[in-house]
Amino acid sequence: MKKLFSIILIIIIITSLSLGEENNTLILAGDFNLPPIEYLDSQGVPKGFAVDIVNELSKKINKKIEVKLVPWNDAVELLNTGRVDGIEFMRVTEERKKRYDFITYLESFSVIVVPVNSTIHNFMDLKERKVGVFNLDVAQLFLRDITQTISYKSSYEVLLGVLRGEADAGVINYYTAKWLITQNNWNDKLKILPDKLFTNYAGIALPKGSPYFLILKKGIDEIIKSPQYIYLLQKWFGEEVLLRLEIKKKESQTQWLLTLLSILLFISLVIFLSRRYLKKEVERQTFEIRKLLEENKKKYEELRIGYNFLKEISTKNIQELEKTFYEELNRLFPENNIRLLKRINSEFINLYPKQDQLKIKMEDLEIDKSQKVYIDIENKIQYVICYEKEIPEGLFDLLIEEFKHVIEKTTLIEKLEKEKEVSELIDLFSEKTEKVTPLGSILKRVLNILDADAGSIMGYDEDDNVLRIVASFGLPQEVVENTVLRMGEGIAGWVAQHREPLILEDVYKDKRFVIIEPRFNIKSSICYPLIYNNKLVGVLNINSLKDFKKFDKNDLAMVEKIASVIAYLLYKEELEQRIHRLNKESLIVLVEMIDARDPYTGGHSREVRNIAVDFGKYIGLKEEELKILEYAGYLHDIGKIKVPDYILKKPGKLSDEEFMIMKMHPVWGEEILKNVSAFREIGKLIRYHHERWDGRGYPDGLSGEEIPFYSRILTLADSFQAMTAYRPYKKRLAIEEAIEEIKKCKGSQFDPNLSDYFIEMIIKSKVKIT
Numbered sequence: 213m214k215k216l217f218s219i220i221l222i223i224i225i226i227t228s229l230s231l232g233e234e235n236n237t238l239i240l241a242g243d244f245n246l247p248p249i250e251y252l253d254s255q256g257v258p259k260g261f262a263v264d265i266v267n268e269l270s271k272k273i274n275k276k277i278e279v280k281l282v283p284w285n286d287a288v289e290l291l292n293t294g295r296v297d298g299i300e301f302m303r304v305t306e307e308r309k310k311r312y313d314f315i316t317y318l319e320s321f322s323v324i325v326v327p328v329n330s331t332i333h334n335f336m337d338l339k340e341r342k343v344g345v346f347n348l349d350v351a352q353l354f355l356r357d358i359t360q361t362i363s364y365k366s367s368y369e370v371l372l373g374v375l376r377g378e379a380d381a382g383v384i385n386y387y388t389a390k391w392l393i394t395q396n397n398w399n400d401k402l403k404i405l406p407d408k409l410f411t412n413y414a415g416i417a418l419p420k421g422s423p424y425f426l427i428l429k430k431g432i433d434e435i436i437k438s439p440q441y442i443y444l445l446q447k448w449f450g451e452e453v454l455l456r457l458e459i460k461k462k463e464s465q466t467q468w469l470l471t472l473l474s475i476l477l478f479i480s481l482v483i484f485l486s487r488r489y490l491k492k493e494v495e496r497q498t499f500e501i502r503k504l505l506e507e508n509k510k511k512y513e514e515l516r517i518g519y520n521f522l523k524e525i526s527t528k529n530i531q532e533l534e535k536t537f538y539e540e541l542n543r544l545f546p547e548n549n550i551r552l553l554k555r556i557n558s559e560f561i562n563l564y565p566k567q568d569q570l571k572i573k574m575e576d577l578e579i580d581k582s583q584k585v586y587i588d589i590e591n592k593i594q595y596v597i598c599y600e601k602e603i604p605e606g607l608f609d610l611l612i613e614e615f616k617h618v619i620e621k622t623t624l625i626e627k628l629e630k631e632k633e634v635s636e637l638i639d640l641f642s643e644k645t646e647k648v649t650p651l652g653s654i655l656k657r658v659l660n661i662l663d664a665d666a667g668s669i670m671g672y673d674e675d676d677n678v679l680r681i682v683a684s685f686g687l688p689q690e691v692v693e694n695t696v697l698r699m700g701e702g703i704a705g706w707v708a709q710h711r712e713p714l715i716l717e718d719v720y721k722d723k724r725f726v727i728i729e730p731r732f733n734i735k736s737s738i739c740y741p742l743i744y745n746n747k748l749v750g751v752l753n754i755n756s757l758k759d760f761k762k763f764d765k766n767d768l769a770m771v772e773k774i775a776s777v778i779a780y781l782l783y784k785e786e787l788e789q790r791i792h793r794l795n796k797e798s799l800i801v802l803v804e805m806i807d808a809r810d811p812y813t814g815g816h817s818r819e820v821r822n823i824a825v826d827f828g829k830y831i832g833l834k835e836e837e838l839k840i841l842e843y844a845g846y847l848h849d850i851g852k853i854k855v856p857d858y859i860l861k862k863p864g865k866l867s868d869e870e871f872m873i874m875k876m877h878p879v880w881g882e883e884i885l886k887n888v889s890a891f892r893e894i895g896k897l898i899r900y901h902h903e904r905w906d907g908r909g910y911p912d913g914l915s916g917e918e919i920p921f922y923s924r925i926l927t928l929a930d931s932f933q934a935m936t937a938y939r940p941y942k943k944r945l946a947i948e949e950a951i952e953e954i955k956k957c958k959g960s961q962f963d964p965n966l967s968d969y970f971i972e973m974i975i976k977s978k979v980k981i982t
Contacts, residue, residue, distance in 0.1 A: 238277045238424060240266060240300040240416065241287040245366040248391045248448045249318075250301055252281050261448040262301040265317055265432075266416075268440060272431035283365055285347055291417065297424060302417035303350050303410075313422060315429045316415035317436055322351050323386045324405040325374060325393075332381050335407045344370040344379035350410045351383040368392055375401060383409060387449055473498075517544070517607060530622055537615045538564035541597070544607065548599040553577070555594050556762045557717075587616055594619075651683035651781060658754070658774055659685055662738075662767050665757040668692070669742075670704055671750045671782055679704055679751060682782070686755070703739050704751040711748065713740040713771070715763050736762040740771050742779035749783045800846065816933060821845030823929040830973040831966075840922055843891060848898045848926055851881030875910045878902055901926040906960045924963040928954070928970050931961070947974060 242250045242262060250260040258279045270277040279300060282290070290296045291312075304314050326332045332341065343359040345352040346367050355361050362379050364370045370382040371392055382389075386404070393402050415432070418425055435441050445453045476497060528536060538552045553560040559571040577584075577596065587595040597612070651669050659667050666686030670679040679697040681687075697705040707714055716737045734755050742750040752775060756763065824845035828838045852860060855877055859870045866874060878899045885895030900914060900923035907915030919927075935950040945953065951971050958967035 236276060238275060238298075239296045240277060240279055240298050241290045241296040242279060242281045242300045243284045243287060243366075244281040245283075245368055246301070246385065246388055247395070248387060249385070250279075250281060261318070261444055264444050264448070265435065265441075266300050268435050268444075269428065269431045272434055273427050275427075284349075285365070288348060291419070294419070298416055298418040298422065300416055301414055303414040304412050305350055305353070307353070308417070311420065312417040313420055313425050314413075314415055314417055315425070315432050316413035317432050317441075318414050319411065320414040321386055321411040322349075322383050322409040323389055324407055324409070325371060325382045325384065325389050325402055326380070326405060327374065328401060328403050330381070330403075332405070334405060335409065338381060338383075341380040342378070344373040344382040346370060346384055349384075350412075354410060355383060371396075371398070371402065387453075517611075528622075530619065533615070533618060533622065534563060537611070540611060541608075544611075545599070545603055548601050548603060551582075551598040553596040553598065555592075557764065560596060585612060587612065587619075589616065589620055651778070651785065652685065654778060654781065655683050656685050658752075658771075658778075661770065661774075662754055662763070663756075663761055664754045665761075666755040668753045669750060669778060669782065670695075670697070670753065671786065672708060672748050679708060682750070682785075686757075703737070704753060707739045707741050708748055708751050711741045711743065713738070713768060715765075715768055717762060733757060738763050738768060738771055740768075740775050742775055742782055744776075744779040744783040747783070749779050749786065752778055816937065817846050817849055819933045819937075820848060820926070820929045823933055824925055827925060827929060827970060827973055831969055837922075840894065840897070841925060843894050844897045844901075844922055844926055845929060847881065847885065847891065847894060848901050848930060849877065849881070850884055850898070851877035851879065853884070854880045875902070879911050896920065897922045897926065899923075901930055903927070904961045905958075905963055909961075919963075924966055928962055928966060932970070932974075951975070 242258075244250075244252045246260070248260055250258065250262040253259050258281050263279055263281075266277050266279055280290070280296060281287075287296075287299055291299050301318075302308065302312070302314070303320055304316060308314075324332065324335065324338065332338065338355070338359050341359055342362055343351075343355055344362045344364055345355060347363045347365060352361055352363060362373060364373060367384040367388045370379070370384050371389070373379045374382045375398070386408075389404055393399060393404070416428060418428070534552065534554070538550070541550050541552075551562060552564045553572065554563040556571070559573055560577060561571055574593075580598065582598040582600055583602070584599075585597040586593050587597070589595070655667055655669055659665070666684075668681045668684040668687060671682040672679055677699050679699075681692050681695050684692045697708075699705055700709040703714065703716065714737070716739070717735070735758060736756040738752075738754040740752045740754075741748060742752055752771065754763070754767075754771065821842055822845070824841040825838055828841045833841070855874060859866065859873055862870070878901060882895040882899040885891045885898070897920055899911065900919050903909035903912065903914045903919045903923065904927075905916060905919070905924075907913050932950055932954065935945045935953060936947060938944045951974060954962060954967050954971055958964045962970075
């Protein structure tokens, strides 16, 4: 009995705890597709500014809040039917205020999005036009009487409707429009017009009389005053929203000052009418207020210029940033003869205006009498602004700070991207794969990572003790073809001999090296020995032709990570070439042995190869395809090594039984080559060189285009050589007779189209018969 009572008591306690936990959870709905405010990521996890605000709110009020993101119609329906406690982000309207209580935390507004070539330029142009809107959005309610509104389920579908031409324009939330255009790379297809529509506040919407209103409002008020709120604004909307808040703050201050001015003027007027002696005091105060207004107006203008400058440079690379920064300084302070200098290793060059590229040392720069501002990047002076006349503080300092901030951010991003590319390149070749990547392709990726202009991979020939270029980019063809360096000769020869990497600037002035001929103007180089298993396999050369790009230890560290991968691939490629040559030479010996067994067909394989290659050239095949024909032509009869001598050397016609054995030689040829990986595909081609177009050939009875293309070429070459060669058991045909025979058999034995081209080649004497 006691046990039963204990079990019931435990169940009651667990149930109470469960219900308590359930009652302690607040559920807020939202739109599943309104980035960057609220959306579901690819894993179905809620993300966005509103979601982060709600998470912070949950911590503030010490109450669990569940965010449920669904289509907007469904979110509104959930709130109206009481199945959720509220909506985390809803824009405030007079109509909605009748039904819901709002706790706002973000100023929101809609914008017009149109194709870049649209004739719509502002809000007035929307009249009677087809306008895409988000279903149940503020825009839909406002625009339905003046435009032809088209309702979509999400902001993303609104923009798709504009792109597809279903709507002339779309009206959606500004932050969502900017996010979607950027994320989908639609900047060259869509543009946002400057008009702001329906500016109002947005935030949490609760049913009228909700018991959670006061506690949630208190939490939101605390969040808005905290640094975390500024961080979340910057995280999701970037620097622009902070500048917008600052401008709004300045506008508010200006408005307050205007109000104060009005009051003071009114009081002054009353005092002036009653007491004339206060006139001078009123004038003084009025002057001070006007002066204050002018100062605020100036600060506002500076903020506006700073905002536009930041907006312009936020997506540029470093070279574009530098140019834009100089042009903006020159535009704002045209009489100051501003110069922008940039550090290259231990010296500075005159970046703008574009003059000579003389290098200036720091001590010489300090002697220069012009006024200077030094800009530190990562605790190191990287830029110097030189100017003649004094520039007032304020806007000048603001632009320098913004430039420095964006340069630091861009430099970090580029550095991380380079590190990522290096890691991906190393990971790619760390995997066990048989996929072959050309060295030239790898070299291009390395040059791109290092922002280099030219380079080469040199392979070391141990037999001749020389270095030769095996892959290159940005080098003249004659340099690639003619460069052969002995050990110790030139920079690469020195690096190979000493097995030490080098970073060089004026390479032709370095007395350690014997430079045979300066071929082009190299400003900076990295030369790195490629070593695999303690064996020298080559040298990697990286070159910069730009004055402002000089390699440093960071670049050398990246090369060091990649060099081992290139060394391995170079070693592997050399090893595969040696194996390929060995296989080829071995098979050629076998073919020569076969030809030597039959005095009547000696040299047949070589001639078939020559005819096939000549025909391949005639019909415009590529070099790699001609190689296939060369090997296939030479090896097409290798299977005859299994044919007995009494059949192979028989001077007369073969019996049916003997012919059946002879017909096996294409199959035996494929079986032999199947064991040699380099020639496995060639084996498949020679298997079918006795197939016929009409399907009556052997060994598999293939017909038409079922027969491989190269096999059909071999059939023509083999048959033509056999027809025009001497055999003791048949008459040798003249070339004209052989042509007639091919004409007679095209469409039955031979491919009809290839036959026409083959005959055309023979008539034009593109093939020689010995």
